[in-house]
Amino acid sequence: MEVSDASSRILAGLLEARTGQQLAMSRRWRIETALQSLMRERGIASLDQLVATLVAGREPALADSVVEALLNNETFFYRDRQSFDLLLGPGLARLERARSSVRTLRIWSAGCSTGQEAYSLAMTFAEQKARWQGWTIDIVGTDISRAAIDQARSGTYSQFEVQRGLAVTQMMRWFEEAPGQTWRISTEVQRAVRFQVHSLIEPVPHPGSFDIILCRNVMLYFSEGMRRMAFARLAEATADDGVLMLGAGETVIGQSLDFVSDPDCRGLYIRNTKQPRPARAAS
Numbered sequence: 001m002e003v004s005d006a007s008s009r010i011l012a013g014l015l016e017a018r019t020g021q022q023l024a025m026s027r028r029w030r031i032e033t034a035l036q037s038l039m040r041e042r043g044i045a046s047l048d049q050l051v052a053t054l055v056a057g058r059e060p061a062l063a064d065s066v067v068e069a070l071l072n073n074e075t076f077f078y079r080d081r082q083s084f085d086l087l088l089g090p091g092l093a094r095l096e097r098a099r100s101s102v103r104t105l106r107i108w109s110a111g112c113s114t115g116q117e118a119y120s121l122a123m124t125f126a127e128q129k130a131r132w133q134g135w136t137i138d139i140v141g142t143d144i145s146r147a148a149i150d151q152a153r154s155g156t157y158s159q160f161e162v163q164r165g166l167a168v169t170q171m172m173r174w175f176e177e178a179p180g181q182t183w184r185i186s187t188e189v190q191r192a193v194r195f196q197v198h199s200l201i202e203p204v205p206h207p208g209s210f211d212i213i214l215c216r217n218v219m220l221y222f223s224e225g226m227r228r229m230a231f232a233r234l235a236e237a238t239a240d241d242g243v244l245m246l247g248a249g250e251t252v253i254g255q256s257l258d259f260v261s262d263p264d265c266r267g268l269y270i271r272n273t274k275q276p277r278p279a280r281a282a283s
């Protein structure tokens with residue numbers, strides 16, 4: 001099925017306006033693959049017909065479904081193991097010392113997709129019960145995709161998803177088989193994470209309060225300006241001595257002055273205290 005340039009421009013424009021995600025010409029092959037099942041469900045014969053229906057504006061919910069389908073939700077448990085080792089090893093040890101009097105840690109997985117990132121953290125804390133006895137560990141996962149957040153909340157994964165990144169021992173310990181060849185996460189881990197629909201285009205939920213923020217593989221396809229704004233929002237949300245973890249192929253260097261490399265944990269980022277705290281952005 002061919003997609004005309006005009007149609008692909010309209011679909012890419014819709015995606016960028018709603019989410020900040022750019023669909024470069026070289027990645028526009030994704031459009032066809034991503035929208036196939038939506039078109040089949042709705043009995044829409046071609047992408048041009050889909051775009052004509054969108055443009056006519058008779059089905060406002062269709063635009064939401066198109067955006068959902070075009071988002072890339074790729075994720076898996078403990079993605080980039082080395083980064084998790086760094087965060088959960090020296091990064092967390094430092095925060096543990098810094099928060100020993102308040103005994104509270106606030107963690108935000110921003111762009112958490114279907115929840116594996118946030119649950120990876122929750123499983124690790126659950127496996128270190130004695131160490132975190134008496135602590136409040138607040139983990140929140142957010143994503144712009146309602147479908148992804150619904151799945152994250154359900155804590156239910158296919159056989160394929162549950163095997164990606166998890167050791168067999170962890171899978172056996174924290175998941176149980178559920179109907180339809182799926183696996184459901186244990187209530188203990190599920191209850192340790194709150195999930196919310198939230199866009200990085202919107203103001204941050206709790207300024208200045210997060211000790212750890214993970215924002216990984218979300219900003220890769222943002223425009224430069226959008227990425228700078230998103231970093232500013234993340235800096236606004238980070239505690240003065242909090243840390244930011246990005247995806248393995250991402251960096252703040254040349255992207256934002258709001259964060260600098262963490263001198264003690266190379267690979268993590270801390271707020272650039274030489275920069276004034278970004279002003280609370282207007283909604």
Ligand SMILES: C[S@@+](CC[C@H](N)C(=O)[O-])C[C@H]1O[C@@H](n2cnc3c(N)ncnc32)[C@H](O)[C@@H]1O
Nearest residue numbers: 019073074075111113144145199200216217218
């Ligand atoms: C490739 S997944 C990465 C998931 C996870 N962070 C990881 O690295 O495995 C990117 C996620 O970012 C979400 N996303 C895209 N644009 C967003 C935005 N403007 N605000 C919040 N989430 C967004 C997508 O819905 C998708 O679930």
